[in-house]
Amino acid sequence: MTAVCxxxxxxxxxxxxxTAMALRRAGIEATVYEGHPSAADGAGVTLTLAPNGLAALRAVDAEQAVREVGLPMRRTVITDGRGGLIGTLPHVAVEPVTVGLWRDDLARALRERAEAQGVPIVHGKRLVDAESTTDGVLARFGDGSTATADLLIGADGIRSRVRTLIDPAAPDPQVLPLLNLGGAARYAVPDADPEAMYLVFGSRGFFGYWVEPDGRTAWFANVPDPRPTTWAEANQTPPDQWLHRLREVYADDVPAHQVLAHTDAADVVAIGSIESMPSVPHWYRDRMVLVGDAVHAPSPSSGQGASLAVESAVQLARCLRDHPDLPAALTAYERLRRPRVEKVVRRGRQTTSTKTAGPVAKRMMRIMMPLALRTFLNPERSLGAEQRYRIDWDAPVSAELAQH
Ligand SMILES: Cc1cc2nc3c(=O)[nH]c(=O)nc-3n(C[C@H](O)[C@H](O)[C@H](O)COP(=O)(O)OP(=O)(O)OC[C@H]3O[C@@H](n4cnc5c(N)ncnc54)[C@H](O)[C@@H]3O)c2cc1C
Incomplete structure (x- = not known):
């Protein structure tokens, strides 16, 4: 096969x-095709970018733009629903510090950086089919148009179409028994530390929040629910009904109760069941390859979904830069990424299971948690290596592979 141009x-x-920015740096011309008819600003709630994700953005000159739309998060404060402190965890002592941000601000900042670097982003192009040919790949979109290139990269999220084109038997996302909702309240939780993320193990649900500089509280709620609910299904329920349900679930929990009392229905976003990807057997085939949630979506509890996506984008471009032979490049990419991302996915699943603990397990957790936080759950010990991972863009990939 010829080199990818x-x-x-x-x-x-x-x-x-x-991915497109990193490819340009590797000398590959890339165009982004997005299914939404317009930039999907306003979609989603909050997420975090970990130090490793921010550092990876340096390789494409996008770290600063993202930090400008995020809030530095230096510690996590864990409480029970009665306001009792379970523990305060300083974050891993590493620069850059984790940032908390709205998903649409992150998407917008990245899109603007990509366009400023000359990446064409075409909206309203939903991929429906693709086929590898001997000298390229042909993509077909829902509007009847087509496009060709040397390589097709599926950055199409957890319900990836490209994943099933690579392998029709690829696994589906695993649904975890928690509903995920979020929003913003016109209310600042009193005395909240502006650089802390708060996690509340409430009596019937898990609640997270931070206070924004404009005095709003950004929150998310994880409510146990065994029924799988897709994003589309969750959005069939009107926001005022979700808000009503959340106010019931968190009626006894502080400050969730107060935060929800000051939230307008219009500001509630239903995301559906929490999902994560099980191990995907085939990351690539012929001239198609996957990055991000399409191949390694960890549960949001990992705090690593966006960070791993960014890392994989940069690593894929490095592999294509250093291996003119496409199969060798894609093999190198999978070898570099699979062990790391699957470890994070496993950790995310374990973290999520603490949010679905029954009443007895919950009581035990409250008793054991202070000790656990000082020992095996201590962020330095449990997350240090994960967050200190750095990609050296200039170094040859072969040197990194030699360590694997
Ligand atoms: C609208 C939206 C809101 C989100 N909100 C949150 C949130 O609040 N909190 C959180 O932690 N995570 C959220 N996520 C997930 C989060 O963005 C990802 O976990 C992570 O950042 C990895 O990003 P990704 O680019 O791999 O996948 P995604 O961010 O999911 O991006 C995939 C993109 O591919 C597009 N796409 C899908 N199928 C096709 C197709 N066939 N043809 C063309 N384009 C296609 C989608 O429209 C989307 O823009 C959200 C994702 C989306 C799409």
């Missing part, structure tokens, strides 16, 4: 624009 990147969320 052009690429189609399917999906203009988080991984897509970063």
């Amino acid at each position: 052009t690429a189609l990147v399917v999906g203009g969320g988080i991984a897509g624009p970063v």
